[in-house]
Amino acid sequence: MTQRLATTFAILMALLAALFLLAPLLVIVATSFSPTPVFDLPSGGLSTRWYERITRLDGFWPALYLTLEVALISTAAALLLGTLAAIGIQRGKLPGADLVAALLVSPLMLPGLVIGIALLQFFRGAGLTAAHPALLLAHLIITLPFVARTMLAGLSRFDFTLIDAARCLGCNFPQAVVKVMVPALAPSFFTAGFFAFLASFDNYPISIFLTDARTKTLPIKMLQYIEEAPDPTLAALSSLILGATLLLLLLGDRLVGLNRMAGTGD
Amino acid sequence: MLSREQRPWAALLLPALVPLCGLFLLPLALLLPVSLTSAQGFSLAAYGKLFGDSYYLGIIGNSLKFAALTTFFALLIGYPAAFGLTYIKGKLRSALLLSLFLPLSIGVIVKSFAWTVLLRSTGVVNKTLMALHIIDEPVRLIFTQTALIVGAVNIFLPFMILSVYAVVAQIDKRLSEAAATLGAPPLLCFLRVTLPLSLPGIVAGTALVFSLSVSAYVVPTLLMGERYQTLPTLIAKSFLLTREPAFGAAAGAVLLAIALAVVILSSKLGKPRG
Numbered sequence: 001m002t003q004r005l006a007t008t009f010a011i012l013m014a015l016l017a018a019l020f021l022l023a024p025l026l027v028i029v030a031t032s033f034s035p036t037p038v039f040d041l042p043s044g045g046l047s048t049r050w051y052e053r054i055t056r057l058d059g060f061w062p063a064l065y066l067t068l069e070v071a072l073i074s075t076a077a078a079l080l081l082g083t084l085a086a087i088g089i090q091r092g093k094l095p096g097a098d099l100v101a102a103l104l105v106s107p108l109m110l111p112g113l114v115i116g117i118a119l120l121q122f123f124r125g126a127g128l129t130a131a132h133p134a135l136l137l138a139h140l141i142i143t144l145p146f147v148a149r150t151m152l153a154g155l156s157r158f159d160f161t162l163i164d165a166a167r168c169l170g171c172n173f174p175q176a177v178v179k180v181m182v183p184a185l186a187p188s189f190f191t192a193g194f195f196a197f198l199a200s201f202d203n204y205p206i207s208i209f210l211t212d213a214r215t216k217t218l219p220i221k222m223l224q225y226i227e228e229a230p231d232p233t234l235a236a237l238s239s240l241i242l243g244a245t246l247l248l249l250l251l252g253d254r255l256v257g258l259n260r261m262a263g264t265g266d
Numbered sequence: 267m268l269s270r271e272q273r274p275w276a277a278l279l280l281p282a283l284v285p286l287c288g289l290f291l292l293p294l295a296l297l298l299p300v301s302l303t304s305a306q307g308f309s310l311a312a313y314g315k316l317f318g319d320s321y322y323l324g325i326i327g328n329s330l331k332f333a334a335l336t337t338f339f340a341l342l343i344g345y346p347a348a349f350g351l352t353y354i355k356g357k358l359r360s361a362l363l364l365s366l367f368l369p370l371s372i373g374v375i376v377k378s379f380a381w382t383v384l385l386r387s388t389g390v391v392n393k394t395l396m397a398l399h400i401i402d403e404p405v406r407l408i409f410t411q412t413a414l415i416v417g418a419v420n421i422f423l424p425f426m427i428l429s430v431y432a433v434v435a436q437i438d439k440r441l442s443e444a445a446a447t448l449g450a451p452p453l454l455c456f457l458r459v460t461l462p463l464s465l466p467g468i469v470a471g472t473a474l475v476f477s478l479s480v481s482a483y484v485v486p487t488l489l490m491g492e493r494y495q496t497l498p499t500l501i502a503k504s505f506l507l508t509r510e511p512a513f514g515a516a517a518g519a520v521l522l523a524i525a526l527a528v529v530i531l532s533s534k535l536g537k538p539r540g
């Protein structure tokens with residue numbers, strides 16, 4: 001009886017939490033169809049004019065292109081570096097491996113604002129004043145923790161003797177890695193890439209210190225748009241991003257399974 | 267020194283460790299001398315100002331209180347919700363997991379704006395409460411501590427639920443059944459079996475949400491406005507507005523120390539026992 005009550009309560013909390021999390025997203029999608037130029041829920045009809053306005057936002061395309069470029073390159077680099085490091089940590093039986101693992105994940109838990117300021121001062125001191133390379137380097141630090149976290153967990157469940165088995169069956173070492181290890185780790189790669197990409201795509205507190213007048217990422221442009229004219233254009237843009245993420249997640253569910261992406265291992 | 271077998275594995279760490287040291291540890295370490303410098307050279311003045319003034323001590327207090335409350339409510343909702351997820355199967359579970367992942371794609375700025383729509387005096391929350399006759403006239407919600415905590419919990423809750431869920435989903439349900447069979451009442455069963463097994467999830471989620479919220483900059487700025495200061499807003503102000511890099515760096519060092527303490531404490535507490 002008590003057990004059933006507790007189970008019902010837990011399920012109810014999960015449903016309420018989902019509703020609570022989706023509430024602002026529903027507001028954003030609803031606002032994007034508002035007929036009036038105020039950031040509020042639509043009243044008196046629906047309109048799609050804010051979607052048409054997105055592309056006419058000042059500097060929208062360069063900002064989107066820059067954000068995607070930085071996110072894709074830094075995520076790809078982080079996937080490579082993070083996976084190699086995770087293999088070294090899981091297999092090397094190295095002294096201080098725990099410390100290295102904690103270090104790899106720590107940029108996620110330390111204040112982005114302080115990292116941004118520290119990088120700004122550091123790049124200035126090193127004579128690096130161009131915004132573009134500075135953003136790429138900084139976003140490697142943003143994406144690396146997400147990759148390290150997921151790959152460390154994924155590799156802890158990978159049976160490395162499978163590689164030896166493949167070699168016994170006639171593969172050389174690179175073949176064994178490509179044919180056995182990469183497919184087995186594919187779900188972890190997808191999960192790590194998804195979270196790393198979103199973290200870079202969304203980043204505000206670090207990027208703000210490293211952009212200049214001509215090189216601005218989308219989140220920074222978005223705050224500028226809000227300050228200039230807080231109309232529903234931003235809601236329309238966010239709804240499109242939401243739609244793209246939903247498609248990516250549905251693909252992830254097919255390829256990996258959402259439950260596995262949540263880090264449960266099955 | 268490393269043995270011959272260990273060296274190739276250690277070499278795998280290098281490509282990640284080089285940028286991590288050069289672009290993360292070193293720049294952060296270099297912030298410390300900035301905080302210890304004044305026009306006359308070495309000086310502890312920035313720290314003296316930060317810890318000697320009750321106004322600035324209040325700001326440190328604000329940050330800790332905000333992070334503690336956000337973490338507390340995120341755990342209060344997230345812990346049972348994570349268990350709820352383990353009881354749900356199929357399409358509904360997929361939908362609930364989607365609701366955890368989807369909010370991560372929307373920036374804090376736009377989400378905070380959505381909360382101002384919900385919480386304003388003519389907003390959905392006030393209208394619902396009035397329709398249910400819980401209140402007679404609109405309550406001021408926006409720019410209050412309540413709005414700040416609601417918004418912050420909303421933004422950081424997915425991290426709490428995912429951290430706890432990753433651990434509790436792997437708990438063998440037969441263990442608590444065994445305890446029940448052996449005569450343990452449900453509460454004792456929870457306290458002696460389920461709670462200790464879920465502890466690594468609680469520690470990971472608490473540490474993550476606390477460190478994220480103590481560092482939050484956009485949420486307090488948009489939901490509370492300029493007059494409410496926390497360490498991150500003070501740091502941004504010192505660097506961007508008042509041009510006091512030494513003071514900003516000192517506040518940054520304090521914030522960094524808080525976050526580091528959380529990281530170290532959680533890695534000590536989160537280790538499996540035995």
